[in-house]
Amino acid sequence: QKEVEQNSGPLSVPEGAIASLNCTYSDRGSQSFFWYRQYSGKSPELIMFIYSNGDKEDGRFTAQLNKASQYVSLLIRDSQPSDSATYLCAVISPGNQFYFGTGTSLTVIP
Amino acid sequence: NAGVMQNPRHLVRRRGQEARLRCSPVKGHSHVYWYRQLPEEGLKFMVYLQKENIIDESGMPKERFSAEFPKEGPSILRIQQVVRGDSAAYFCASSQDRGYSPLHFGNGTRLTVT
Numbered sequence: 001q002k003e004v005e006q007n008s009g010p011l012s013v014p015e016g017a018i019a020s021l022n023c024t025y026s027d028r029g030s031q032s033f034f035w036y037r038q039y040s041g042k043s044p045e046l047i048m049f050i051y052s053n054g055d056k057e058d059g060r061f062t063a064q065l066n067k068a069s070q071y072v073s074l075l076i077r078d079s080q081p082s083d084s085a086t087y088l089c090a091v092i093s094p095g096n097q098f099y100f101g102t103g104t105s106l107t108v109i110p
Numbered sequence: 111n112a113g114v115m116q117n118p119r120h121l122v123r124r125r126g127q128e129a130r131l132r133c134s135p136v137k138g139h140s141h142v143y144w145y146r147q148l149p150e151e152g153l154k155f156m157v158y159l160q161k162e163n164i165i166d167e168s169g170m171p172k173e174r175f176s177a178e179f180p181k182e183g184p185s186i187l188r189i190q191q192v193v194r195g196d197s198a199a200y201f202c203a204s205s206q207d208r209g210y211s212p213l214h215f216g217n218g219t220r221l222t223v224t
Contacts (some may be wrong), residue, residue, distance in 0.1 A: 034212050037224040043201055043215040044153070088153070097166070098143065102152035 003027060004091050006101035014109050019076040021104050022088030032070045032092040033065055038103065039085045048074060071093070079108040112137065112206075113213060115184075116202050116216035123223050129189040129196070131149045135204030142185045145201045153201065168174060183214060192223045 006023045021035075021088045032051055036044035050056045050063040050072065062075040073093075076083055086103040093099060115134040123129050135142050144156040155169040159179035170177065174192075179185040189196055197222050203213035 027203070032210055032212075036215075043218050046212050046214065051211050090213070092209055098158075098213060100145075100153045100155075 002101075003093065003097075003099040004089055004101040006087075006089050006104050008102055010107055013079050013110055015079060015081060017108075019079045019083065019106055019108070021074040021076075021087050021106065023032050023072045023074075023091075023101055024070055024085075025072070025075045025091045025099070025106060027091075028067070029094035030071060030091045031094070033063070034062075034090040035063060035072075035074045036088040036100075037085045038088060039089040042092075044088055053090060077107075079106075081108045081110050083109050103107045112211045114202055114214055114216035116200075116219050118219060119217060120220045121150050121222070123192045123221065125193055125223055126191050129192050129221055129223075131187040131189075131200050131202075131221070133186045133187070133202030133204075133216055134163050134184040135202075135208075136214055139204035139206050139214070141205045141208055142179050142203075144185075144187050145203065147199045147201060148219075156187070156200075188220075191222075197221055197223045 004025050035048040037047050038044045045068045048063040050065045060077045063071045084107050086105050088103045089101040091099050117132050123203045142159045145153040147153050156167040157170045157177045175189045176188045199218045203215045205211040205213050
């Protein structure tokens, strides 16, 4: 079992819609959770982090964490073509290892 | 504040040559990670270092690859006797502390082995 699992997609949404990206992790003791965005040919860029159960909002982005179910999600409201990228979920395990999922490819269709 | 600086951005080597990739972390960050990424694939962890110490090299091939993070100067990822399969993007990331802070990535070095 991989430490972090994501649906690889591709996920396509029309412009203006909500994009929902999901991630599950295997180690129940994990405490820190991150979402990165990676454009093709570029490096990963941190867009959200969340440490506590519940929702955390930042502009059009909302991160959701449910430790009981061991999942993290990222919602992108009013999706724009510029949001088209690969989104990487990352988790720090209790052993302080930084694990990345393989990423979900998102395409926002104008 | 300068972010993570990697150089060179692009590196072309012939089979059998050595490749040296450099990474200067964010000022004040003492934790450095190296990742490799093949086209259309995810990030693959290679090695985690703190100043003068290799903490975890479980993702790095035992042969031909080595990494260091000296007390002074940048972290270096060294690949000896490169082969075509080493062609990839190599990303360095740094963090302020371990277990809590996010990683901040450099722009990467694109290695091409001809």
